[in-house]
Amino acid sequence: MSESKLSQKTIEIVQATAPVIRDHGVTIVSTMYRNMFRDNPEVKPYFNQANQSFGENKTRASQVEAFNDQTFSSKAPVAGSQAVSLTQAVLAYAQNIDNLGALGPAVLRIAHKHASLHILPEHYPIVGKHLLGAIKEVLGDAATDDVIGAWAEGFGFLANILMGLENKLREESTAKVGGWQGFRKCVVEKKVKESDEVTSFYLKPQDGGPLPPYQAGQYTCFRLDVPGHGLIYRSYTLSTAPGKGHFRVSIKRERGVQSYPNGVCSNYFHDQVREGDVLEVAPPYGDLTLVETTRPYVFIAAGIGITPMFSMFQSAVEAKLPQKIYFLQAMRNGRLHPLKQEIRELASSNPAVTLHTFYSQAEPTDKIGEDYDTDEHLTKAHLQAIVPNGDCEFYFTGPVKFMRDIRTALREWEVPAERIHYECFGPMAAEIEGG
Numbered sequence: 001m002s003e004s005k006l007s008q009k010t011i012e013i014v015q016a017t018a019p020v021i022r023d024h025g026v027t028i029v030s031t032m033y034r035n036m037f038r039d040n041p042e043v044k045p046y047f048n049q050a051n052q053s054f055g056e057n058k059t060r061a062s063q064v065e066a067f068n069d070q071t072f073s074s075k076a077p078v079a080g081s082q083a084v085s086l087t088q089a090v091l092a093y094a095q096n097i098d099n100l101g102a103l104g105p106a107v108l109r110i111a112h113k114h115a116s117l118h119i120l121p122e123h124y125p126i127v128g129k130h131l132l133g134a135i136k137e138v139l140g141d142a143a144t145d146d147v148i149g150a151w152a153e154g155f156g157f158l159a160n161i162l163m164g165l166e167n168k169l170r171e172e173s174t175a176k177v178g179g180w181q182g183f184r185k186c187v188v189e190k191k192v193k194e195s196d197e198v199t200s201f202y203l204k205p206q207d208g209g210p211l212p213p214y215q216a217g218q219y220t221c222f223r224l225d226v227p228g229h230g231l232i233y234r235s236y237t238l239s240t241a242p243g244k245g246h247f248r249v250s251i252k253r254e255r256g257v258q259s260y261p262n263g264v265c266s267n268y269f270h271d272q273v274r275e276g277d278v279l280e281v282a283p284p285y286g287d288l289t290l291v292e293t294t295r296p297y298v299f300i301a302a303g304i305g306i307t308p309m310f311s312m313f314q315s316a317v318e319a320k321l322p323q324k325i326y327f328l329q330a331m332r333n334g335r336l337h338p339l340k341q342e343i344r345e346l347a348s349s350n351p352a353v354t355l356h357t358f359y360s361q362a363e364p365t366d367k368i369g370e371d372y373d374t375d376e377h378l379t380k381a382h383l384q385a386i387v388p389n390g391d392c393e394f395y396f397t398g399p400v401k402f403m404r405d406i407r408t409a410l411r412e413w414e415v416p417a418e419r420i421h422y423e424c425f426g427p428m429a430a431e432i433e434g435g
Contacts, residue, residue, distance in 0.1 A: 013150035018094035025087035032134035111165035116285040178210035183280040194338035214284035216315035221282035234265040239307040241315035252304040288423040296324040302398030380409035
């Protein structure tokens, strides 16, 4: 991943401290976040604060769930899903520091996210300072000069890898026709209610210039000044195939769960963003995209996880590919079923498409055979009954439990890992993998 190398001493020390990260990492990372937000508040907007509170976890599909069986010392700062996720990433780095190629996909995914947020080289020293400071604060005398020195070298090495990838991604974005770096002002051309919970926003550049091409499944980031909250960055999937002359994001209104408040950005979009408003928008990024293959594509979506799946499904159908395409969607009922008509029209336009819709809480107005096909949750048995065999490329997004169940079903079906494609748009990937 880089021509430079870590010293053998650093590799040995970092590997030796991996058990410490496993046992104390959440406390270290939570301490890092606490100190960093206090001393360098300028970086706080880059972090979704909903993910800083213990118990609230957002997936790519923006679903809110709770961590189970997680307890931490009362002396530790309150730990959230972001802290747990970063701890898992730091632990993986420590355990694989002598084989960083194993972390390549994860590092690339982080680089895409950082490029979208417009994270710059000057931000890395801030994180590094507070990470090392937190290690020293939590471990005390056990954090010797050698330990701190090794982690400083290790962090710097990884930061250089990420900065190189991020610069490359930004350069590629700028080189595209209509491409740019950072944030560009775009006008909300149209606002369309898709369901009781989801609204789509159509965007075009304020300067009248073209939009760059992108890959189906990618996302964009918004830089928002939300009244009462200040500057906030938030990413949403582009919910159409490329080449439409506009960007579209389809955003689910996130309502509070138990003691947690409503989602700040989703409710801001629904309640305050109007047609004609100007928003700051990042170029498209993201590595969950279609692989070129002759195998059938299988797209599986639950809830608002439908947005990246629809973009890829639309792209595959409009490309008039020769292979079979399966689109399986799981919704509660017709009132909460976004993009329904677009999906049905696409499916009917191509005889190679098999569409199957599951409603888990169908209402009397929902007609089986017309609005949906099965009034149950989607299960492994259903999947295997619809898709002839596992020799396909599988894509899926949705709530954490749904994604975990689908991933487990595919592995039990002996689908190779390289043909299983998914992404959390929040810090929950390890939960899907049972971590």
